Amino acid sequence: MKAIAVLTSGGDSPGMNAAVRAVVRVGIASGLEVSCVHGGYSGLLAGDIRQMTHKDVSNLIQAGGSVIGCTRCQEMFEDYAPGAAANILKRRGIDGLVVIGGEGSYRGAIKISQHGIPVVGIPGTIDNDIPGTERTIGFDTACDTLVDCLGKLRDTAASHNRTFVVEAMGRNGGWLALYGGIAGGADVILIPEVPWTNEEVLTRLTARAASGKTFHLVVISEGAGRCTDLAGWLQAQTPDELEVRATIPGHIQRGGSPSTADRLFASRCGQRAVEALVGGRGGVMIGELDGKIAEVPLEKAIEGRRVIDKQLFELALALA
């Protein structure tokens, strides 16, 4: 292994830059040439690959998003694309690739590796739902952002005796809603993994009101239903008792300077990704297992989605 490249792909997440920085610096410290691909797989297919120095990644660990871009790339699903991508890397003398992203990104990565370029994945997504790892880069920061939003809404809810229904990101899983909801002190948390009905929500809110609670925070995961629908239904049922508002923080949850934990996890992943490539262990994703950095076959990382811990959901019920 003489030269490697790193790219970010799929939805951006806070901490991706910290991972890129670690790949570059640990790579250089390991005697490798390290390049960044700009613009994800699209940039790779277009040959937008730039060699980096130690200094090129200065002041990057704190930056949100991905400074090397992470455009989604339809072209990568074409049959010829993975081979073309591998050839471009070979022509540049690059013999290893680090892909920071999620499931879709890994599918492309696996195909590229079948054309003779060892690839290592790093889990970068705020969704926290990649199988084979207990943590993904950006999830912790997204939780902090959602919790901050809930804290602000709590001020207004308490002042006006209101009910807020807040939509958390997560089309396929309730991770962000559950973690952010518990930490933000939400009274009701709705996630796709646990069935629920409008009526049950209403029952819980009226029980809370009966016990003297004057305001309520409901967090609903994107994948569990429509925030505005639920808010509208609740309001229609209780025109006099509750004053219901819907709030959708949306993409705000994706941005921001990464938390300490995300910066550290990203840095460790970057370090281990270089070690894996140098050690001839392509085809793995770096993740956290049993609280420790580990290598997992990339194939495992695309087998469905990691589901939330039901015990944590029970905790949410006990605390609300």
Add this chain to the structure above:
Amino acid sequence: MKAIAVLTSGGDSPGMNAAVRAVVRVGIASGLEVSCVHGGYSGLLAGDIRQMTHKDVSNLIQAGGSVIGCTRCQEMFEDYAPGAAANILKRRGIDGLVVIGGEGSYRGAIKISQHGIPVVGIPGTIDNDIPGTERTIGFDTACDTLVDCLGKLRDTAASHNRTFVVEAMGRNGGWLALYGGIAGGADVILIPEVPWTNEEVLTRLTARAASGKTFHLVVISEGAGRCTDLAGWLQAQTPDELEVRATIPGHIQRGGSPSTADRLFASRCGQRAVEALVGGRGGVMIGELDGKIAEVPLEKAIEGRRVIDKQLFELALALA
């Protein structure tokens, strides 16, 4: 003047608690008994009035929202209500009232004062549009919150070459959109005070793209049009060139711990409100004029809405 009361009314805003605290402490220091009305005008009509000690308002200056509640109150518009409110105050031995809120709150205040209770207003609203004052409590904090949201969206926009259309609160005026937009580095700012068309926005974005800008932030004031409509139209016009997303931070903009500037302005207003009542100068709103704390006739504060500085809009254009 022996005893006064303070209430918050209308939409809550960060810094209201700091104003309450200042009224209580400066009032007590001036030899007055000071009470808080809980629940705005509704609470007043219900007689929910509690005498406060110096210590009761400890650890309050940093709290968002209004801990004494600021429910909107339809009943206050009934003919009998202002007289009833005045009588309740008199029966409690309260001979002065401080009302923290906006235009609607002042209308009630003026009527109460006509029944023999001198009333002083303090401008509490994130809208910054009360005539007779250059500043309202909470506006500065709301700007900081919107700017923080824009900063987070910028991360994602830059990573994905996206266009974000972000809705700022402000049904009647563009203050928050304009201040937050400039400070957040928005590329296009749309406010109700300045006519605009979808086509103009598109023209500006395509000009930016032509000059090499890869992402764009558009801030639209609630009163200037619908965020989702504009985002949808832009996306429909440019399915291939732009990737457009709508984001509505909503009530998040109302909450949060108040900024230094809001805490100080609120504290000064509270101090001056007590001085005005003690000095026999009821019927005024405390505000900022020419950068200084001033007293303004309450009638002036309900004459329409203060409009934004057009020069600032020009600055926004020059900086974008």
Add this chain to the structure above:
Amino acid sequence: MKAIAVLTSGGDSPGMNAAVRAVVRVGIASGLEVSCVHGGYSGLLAGDIRQMTHKDVSNLIQAGGSVIGCTRCQEMFEDYAPGAAANILKRRGIDGLVVIGGEGSYRGAIKISQHGIPVVGIPGTIDNDIPGTERTIGFDTACDTLVDCLGKLRDTAASHNRTFVVEAMGRNGGWLALYGGIAGGADVILIPEVPWTNEEVLTRLTARAASGKTFHLVVISEGAGRCTDLAGWLQAQTPDELEVRATIPGHIQRGGSPSTADRLFASRCGQRAVEALVGGRGGVMIGELDGKIAEVPLEKAIEGRRVIDKQLFELALALA
């Protein structure tokens, strides 16, 4: 088990309140009466014990410090004290105790349990150095605070081509300095676990300067040496080349609203502590092992201090 009490003890840390809240709410949900001891062991010996309702711990999850107080208590080291404490609890009908704190707090807890009151510990300290757990409540938040400080100093360092020597809390271990230093992008990290000399620091800074770096951030753990001494020495050696400043954030690192991760870990610990007491498993500390909540004998938690991961120190060197 019919009634339990919870106290916080030793240095406060962000998230202690979230743990108290979880003990109270999960306890009540489990059919127990739950009381809070106010003022740590001093309060216990003075009998300052108050029964709590579900509502009494509302709006607490986000609060920094410990609202029930965590005074250090010399009296607890007297021979008679643990027995007296146990008797006070028994007289109140309390048959289980949760102690949130660190090593010193556990020593008292073990002695109390020898007088017939089962005790469960929860690791609350920003130092992260309790054996038997991979995480302590407050450490993550303290890291975020240190990282925030480093980010602010970076602005000034870069503007003025300065060198900052920043002291991180941690008298006995380098956890905070190491995690915060890596995440804050520190250029040199000095911890008590790894020998270092002034000369080595100077060598590294001059090497950095020679490679074109114009400013430097040095993080030194409290236990590794005196921040002001090192800064003074560096300045004396390089009066013309470097402009060195010392900064000691101090107790600022202890405060603040807890991070999502600390709130969740605290909540889980509180839940598990109740389960342990109810299940008749006193004499344990709740902690995290292999990334999962676990129970560890309290005796293990007072055997020296958990030392940092040397690999992480290597990572710091590679990234700097």
Add this chain to the structure above:
Amino acid sequence: MKAIAVLTSGGDSPGMNAAVRAVVRVGIASGLEVSCVHGGYSGLLAGDIRQMTHKDVSNLIQAGGSVIGCTRCQEMFEDYAPGAAANILKRRGIDGLVVIGGEGSYRGAIKISQHGIPVVGIPGTIDNDIPGTERTIGFDTACDTLVDCLGKLRDTAASHNRTFVVEAMGRNGGWLALYGGIAGGADVILIPEVPWTNEEVLTRLTARAASGKTFHLVVISEGAGRCTDLAGWLQAQTPDELEVRATIPGHIQRGGSPSTADRLFASRCGQRAVEALVGGRGGVMIGELDGKIAEVPLEKAIEGRRVIDKQLFELALALA
């Protein structure tokens, strides 16, 4: 006027970059060539002047410190230096200069203007003490930072019944201590403008303790005395009653992303500075007077220091 340059000088302050950005963009929009001088007056004397495009200042409004550097420059006090600086500018075809900084920077600016280069000043300092303007760039952000520190210390103080003595920046004036202290809810504020003694502080703290307050926050301005001395003295007097700690946030107060208010004020100053130069009105500082952007003779801005509003100090006493 065809070409202008802008430099930052003296201590950095948050918002300087926003002012630079505004000078560049408004200058270009006005048909000027605009250059940045890198490294303050040192850079000017060394000829480190680079022409800027609109895009060169993208993503700059939110950055703390000064990205173009603001080294202090002894050489500028030499007799030949101002003339040399003016000649360098003339040779580059630059016929106007904007200097962002404080008093020392303006002294240099006035001398340069005497050699035929019109100069306009912009007040950039966290000290807020420049005569002729009611506000300086960075002060508002520094206040927010100090208030944030006080909030964190309050958590620990309340948990441990402690007294914190916190040092605010400000060698010559108490602005930051006073504003930050009031907004942070400090119980005692010590500033150089108001005489005080150790004994008086002790009297006030013991009176507070007697009234049931269990913790205390004292803010002392750098120019009013030594934080550690006062803390030590208080502790020595009250070894049993008070537990006193000193905290010196130091340069942390200089950094950080600028607040909305600082970004806006900086942007407005930049705009007006360009207008003044284009309008042939050199020799002025842009400032805020009576709440509005104004031009003030540069000579006025170096006449001593602006002193704090004594009424505000009275307010601090009433609120504590």
